[in-house]
Amino acid sequence: MDFSTWLLNSGGRVHPELDLFYTLPSGDRGVVARSDISEGQLLLLLPINCAIYIPTEEEFKRHPDAFPDAVQYLREAHPGLSPFLATTLVLMSEMTRGSASTWASYVAILPPSCPDCLINWSDEEKQELAGTSLEQFGPDPASDVYRRHVAPILAARKDLWPGLAAAEAAEAADRGVDPGLTAFLRAAGLLQSRAFHLEAENWVSGAKEISRLEDGGTQVFLLPGIDMINHSHNPARRNAHLERLNLAQAATAKLLDGAASAEAPSLPAGVEAVFVMRADKPIKAGEEVLHTYGNLSDAQLLQTYGFLDSEDDLWSETAAAGVSSVLSPSAKKRTKAGGGGDSSGGYRNPYNAALVPWITVEEVCMGLLSSMNQAPSSSTRRAKQEFLATAGVLQAAAPESTQFVLLAQEPLPDEFMTAVQVLLMTADEFQELQREFGDPSKLPAGSKRVGRGPEAGGTSCEAAAAAAAVAATAAEGASTAKLSLGTALLEEDQDFAEMVCIASLQILAACMERYPTNVKDDVRLLRSPDCTGRQRLAVRVRLGEKDVIQLAKKAVVELMSSLRRGWAGEGSRDEEEKESDDEAAAAEEEREENVGRRRASKRQRRGLGAPPSEEPDREEDDENGSSADGSDLEGSSDSDDQAADELLMGSDDSDKVGYGAEEYDDGIGEVHDRGKPHEAPTDD
Numbered sequence: 001m002d003f004s005t006w007l008l009n010s011g012g013r014v015h016p017e018l019d020l021f022y023t024l025p026s027g028d029r030g031v032v033a034r035s036d037i038s039e040g041q042l043l044l045l046l047p048i049n050c051a052i053y054i055p056t057e058e059e060f061k062r063h064p065d066a067f068p069d070a071v072q073y074l075r076e077a078h079p080g081l082s083p084f085l086a087t088t089l090v091l092m093s094e095m096t097r098g099s100a101s102t103w104a105s106y107v108a109i110l111p112p113s114c115p116d117c118l119i120n121w122s123d124e125e126k127q128e129l130a131g132t133s134l135e136q137f138g139p140d141p142a143s144d145v146y147r148r149h150v151a152p153i154l155a156a157r158k159d160l161w162p163g164l165a166a167a168e169a170a171e172a173a174d175r176g177v178d179p180g181l182t183a184f185l186r187a188a189g190l191l192q193s194r195a196f197h198l199e200a201e202n203w204v205s206g207a208k209e210i211s212r213l214e215d216g217g218t219q220v221f222l223l224p225g226i227d228m229i230n231h232s233h234n235p236a237r238r239n240a241h242l243e244r245l246n247l248a249q250a251a252t253a254k255l256l257d258g259a260a261s262a263e264a265p266s267l268p269a270g271v272e273a274v275f276v277m278r279a280d281k282p283i284k285a286g287e288e289v290l291h292t293y294g295n296l297s298d299a300q301l302l303q304t305y306g307f308l309d310s311e312d313d314l315w316s317e318t319a320a321a322g323v324s325s326v327l328s329p330s331a332k333k334r335t336k337a338g339g340g341g342d343s344s345g346g347y348r349n350p351y352n353a354a355l356v357p358w359i360t361v362e363e364v365c366m367g368l369l370s371s372m373n374q375a376p377s378s379s380t381r382r383a384k385q386e387f388l389a390t391a392g393v394l395q396a397a398a399p400e401s402t403q404f405v406l407l408a409q410e411p412l413p414d415e416f417m418t419a420v421q422v423l424l425m426t427a428d429e430f431q432e433l434q435r436e437f438g439d440p441s442k443l444p445a446g447s448k449r450v451g452r453g454p455e456a457g458g459t460s461c462e463a464a465a466a467a468a469a470v471a472a473t474a475a476e477g478a479s480t481a482k483l484s485l486g487t488a489l490l491e492e493d494q495d496f497a498e499m500v501c502i503a504s505l506q507i508l509a510a511c512m513e514r515y516p517t518n519v520k521d522d523v524r525l526l527r528s529p530d531c532t533g534r535q536r537l538a539v540r541v542r543l544g545e546k547d548v549i550q551l552a553k554k555a556v557v558e559l560m561s562s563l564r565r566g567w568a569g570e571g572s573r574d575e576e577e578k579e580s581d582d583e584a585a586a587a588e589e590e591r592e593e594n595v596g597r598r599r600a601s602k603r604q605r606r607g608l609g610a611p612p613s614e615e616p617d618r619e620e621d622d623e624n625g626s627s628a629d630g631s632d633l634e635g636s637s638d639s640d641d642q643a644a645d646e647l648l649m650g651s652d653d654s655d656k657v658g659y660g661a662e663e664y665d666d667g668i669g670e671v672h673d674r675g676k677p678h679e680a681p682t683d684d
């Protein structure tokens, strides 16, 4: 039975003017309209019984016979499996049942694999990803997962994966290939690149496993037909969205009208929900139906789906949509001149991210303190790490494995700046901070705690405490609270601010060094016609990460400049106040003296000696971008940075490139757990 007939017979519906398997000029398949389709029209309707997924416990209890045997077995015998792995095994089961499978018509239209998914990259190809967040350590994670988790399950119930035994007998012996592994890699790649609402299960790159079946973790759905629709990063090109509706909702939306006709048989008994893809806007004849897989970085797109957004699209379409952020100044010039679709780069994915390991942050800060003869004791180091973990800045389970996530849209995250500040605090200041905050994990989620402000004559830590907000973690109702020091401490203490900025730049420089190529090399490669295929994908990923690091460097320099402007402004404001109000002037003088005394004593505690002479030095610093101790606070003066600027940097109006997340529309979701410290890899 062909796919469309199977879908119809199972209660599904496809718009009659849609070609689900159109061959695009790229050679890939996509869904294309044969004639005009108006806004709001139903494109595809898929009853949930057509989906391949692991039901929740309640769903399973209500309809135990509605699911394949593999589902029942995995739920009962392997509740510790993650939803991703369990669903992969169910897909494998259907793939190995041949024509006996309910999904045989679906299996027949699946591609042989996800061609550029990392699973299919050779070790040599993966070398190109060295230094990136996709770098893989140790044994190949996919075959490792197979060996440890999958092979024993397949061996225990050969009847649930019937084709494998035959394949083993037929070909394995002489070729030395394990058909189970081959089938697993294919199923995992397909699930990864086609499933919906699949949150990060980075076993491919060795990161965390997020949930287990028994915990009722995130459900993973393979939605036949709906999974033929390709992704577009460009909101202007997207024209469809997906919803999951219960039957009452679907009936209210008149989506089930005619479902009992001869062409569209009624839904099978027991079906409680449908997945519905509708047109968001009018779709013209010949136009491709597109939606979004989520707001994903280049690394996430490559890891999960094996592709990156088309460079041509980013050049011509964003320009057409008036979005300039992804175009470099040079690209903009070319676009204005009618250049457009040159594929030499010049893009920025606004969701790109770069990882900064806690270990690097700590090492650099300790190095800086040591160079000032201020190296803290090992007990203070330990205490700071523990404190940051309790305060939600480092991950609780394995603080030392934390990776801070810098985003193109937020290159200096709070957690990172808070960690640097805590590490560079003197022991006294740290103790004061601890006292002020007590045990942050005990604070109720969502609360904000504000301490005494600097105007109350507090010390620098009190100033920090005044500004420190204890922000709830993203998840509503989460019980952990997060410490965020903000910039209050930096605003009050110039020397400390300079230390923090210098350390931050050194950390970012260390992160740049982990890539075997520099920005110039990458730019040169991208401009070369020989850089194609997987190498090009890898170069784009690493250049995208470096771009984020450059943005972070610029943000540090901007922070320092704005702090300096603040300090300079403070002085002139004080002058005016003095003129207009003698009493205020006296008070101000006293405050200045206090601040001066505190700064002097802090300088001594920091081992910095006498303060630098005021204005002349500062002006000089501003001009040449160097800090008082000679460190480079511009952070972007080298030629690599210039090359990156040329190719990568545009004005940062990237908020105009939003992807509008939709429910059931976010593909693999948060691979980087953005905005939060990266969880440690787990081993089972």
Ligand SMILES: C[S@@+](CC[C@H](N)C(=O)[O-])C[C@H]1O[C@@H](n2cnc3c(N)ncnc32)[C@H](O)[C@@H]1O
Pocket: 028, 029, 030, 111, 114, 115, 193, 194, 227, 228, 229, 230, 231, 232, 304, 305, 306, 307, 308, 309, 310
């Ligand atoms: C859910 S499937 C979409 C259907 C797929 N094109 C097919 O022929 O079966 C996702 C895969 O389609 C391809 N794809 C989707 N959107 C793409 C895009 N914007 N550019 C390039 N490839 C894309 C990638 O290979 C991705 O792994």
